[in-house]
Amino acid sequence: MSDAAPAHNDSHHKLMVDNKKLFMWLFLGSDCMFFGTMISTHLIYRKLYPESFDPTSLFSLELTSFSTFILLMSSALMAFAVSAMHKGNMKSFRRNTLGVIFFGLIFLACQVYEFTEFTHAGLTLKSGTFGSTFYMLTGTHGVHVAIGVFWLICMYFYSHTGKMDPHESAVDVEVAGLYWHFVDIVWIIIFTVIYLIEFIQ
Amino acid sequence: MSDTHSTPHADHSDEAQKHHAFVNLALVLAAITGIELVLVYLPIHEAVVFSSLIALSLFKFFSVIAWFMHLIYDKMLLTLAFGTGLAIASGTVVALMFIMDRSFVDFEAISAF
16 A cells, blocks of 8 residues: 555656646647648638739749748747746846747738738739639738737836746747747748749749 | 646756747748748749648748647647637638539539529
């Protein structure tokens, strides 16, 4: 009996996972399915109607690569922010979070600029299957980025209220970080399958 | 990693190592993005370019998950939670791409509808 108790505690400890983190990972798994269906829809319509639209004349790979670079760097800053919070370094957390917010806003500005250019060139939600699926996919991703930026802005201002305890809030920051990194990995896929592949000669 | 009992010195060393890994990974990811951009303009066979782009994209995808999202340092349960969703999503994409081939789709029926 006395031998069984530590073994039980040990196995219990091994399974212990923070609920917030577990639910965020489950949510991200379900969001994968959400984006998976939208990416499939875009690719299928591209395959079925290849002659419907040629996006190479419209897409600016330089701008999209810049957006990708910005999002990747914001992910690195987010990792530093999470690490700073784990160490209890509030100053570093705020600095890095501010960097992520700034980079997120740059990404959104690039997307707004891109959408404006495309709309002026005649590619709209109603202009065909390409426009519909393209705007649905990239727009939904943009909404995810906007939600992430809003979340981080709230967290940044909350850290100035003095109510944020580094030990208690570390998991909250980590969960926000997971969401932000997910937004980044979705863009990595979108950048390749929606933009880059169109340019293969 | 966060669940292991270690000395403050070891913790500090771990954090420094993680920090170093984050910087290196950020640089590698930026470099890969540059390579991807150049790759599409190179006069190479399209199958090679396509395969390379997919491979590089997957490398970036899983690197961010493993290091930035700390999945290699975390519990296996979290990998399973995310992996299940990812596997279903990937399976759906692959299955739909095979099913919705031009040869299987009745375009006349779609036009009539």
